[in-house]
Amino acid sequence: MTSAAVPMTPLPETDIVPEESGPTTRCRILETAEAAFREIGYQKTTVADIARSLRMSPANVYRFFESKKAIHEAVIQRLMGETEQSVALAVENAGAGAADRIGAVIRALHRTCAERCEANPRMQEMVAAAVSESWDVCAQHIERVAIVFETLVREGVATGEFNVDDPKLAAACLHTAVVRYCHPTLVSQYPDAGIPPLEAMIAFLLKGLRGVP
């Protein structure tokens, strides 16, 4: 493509588009930030870079987000929200049984994580920043997924499908036991060799839920 050979000319100040406002601008900032984090990495991206891509002044970006950290938090919240939607859809589309639904949730968590890491090799950098700078945002996402697991375990106990004394604790164990398949760091940075296929792990965990306490 010949256009790739033409260096981008920096925009003169006068070319900056008039400042905008409203939810559309907020979305455009997030989309641009997400693309920048994916292409040049979270650490190297500055608010000025994001503003430049949008032909906007940095001051206008700061009208919507008070810091790069705030932009990052909104980006990861959006990604986590997508994961939670996949989980909700998986529950909806699975069979009526709690075991089937739990399997579907674990598969959805793994699939969204794996697809995202493959599409974004710099995902790990965003995750590390989220864990160290914005743990609360991560914790809220983990908690929302935990509630889905807990609801399904309770369902299974109610129907007699599962045999557990403490559904909340069993759900937490289930959730924690699949971290190897659903955590971006482990999924993207570690070879799969040695870990059991996801279906074997699901079967193993469901057996624990069904077994006599």
Next chain:
Amino acid sequence: MTSAAVPMTPLPETDIVPEESGPTTRCRILETAEAAFREIGYQKTTVADIARSLRMSPANVYRFFESKKAIHEAVIQRLMGETEQSVALAVENAGAGAADRIGAVIRALHRTCAERCEANPRMQEMVAAAVSESWDVCAQHIERVAIVFETLVREGVATGEFNVDDPKLAAACLHTAVVRYCHPTLVSQYPDAGIPPLEAMIAFLLKGLRGVP
């Protein structure tokens, strides 16, 4: 302490001690390297730093290890060897039952990991380097621990304590399910909030091994 106020004078060339050889030197290099990785971090430590601390020429260090990577691999192999010794000791000291032994192994893996991360806040840097540069060394350690789990699951199947179709696969599930408690990155970088107590997880997993398939 007044001595802390006196800056270390770099040793003049003539003060370098005569070159040594033999297993003792190898050990001293590893001890010094481990301390440097702990104190200034793996990335910032150079072979020259290690040699200087030992009052040795870098060339002498290279007689024992061909690169910093080779030193690092030997250091992590030693740490992993210590973990494997703790695991072996846990099996020896636990009760005769396979379930008791499996619990003891998981506790030993968690304890060595947690203690090491606490003693060395830069552990994560060494782990990241090991995963990306020396995966084979990590894989060999994981495989050795996997064999312990498999042996114990087979024992439990033989005595009728466990009810599993495929002991090797069940052992791999067990091993993978405890990664949250035994992986330096997760143990050192993530808050414990939300994860079940280790004893609850052990009980949950043992229930899966005992349950009717």
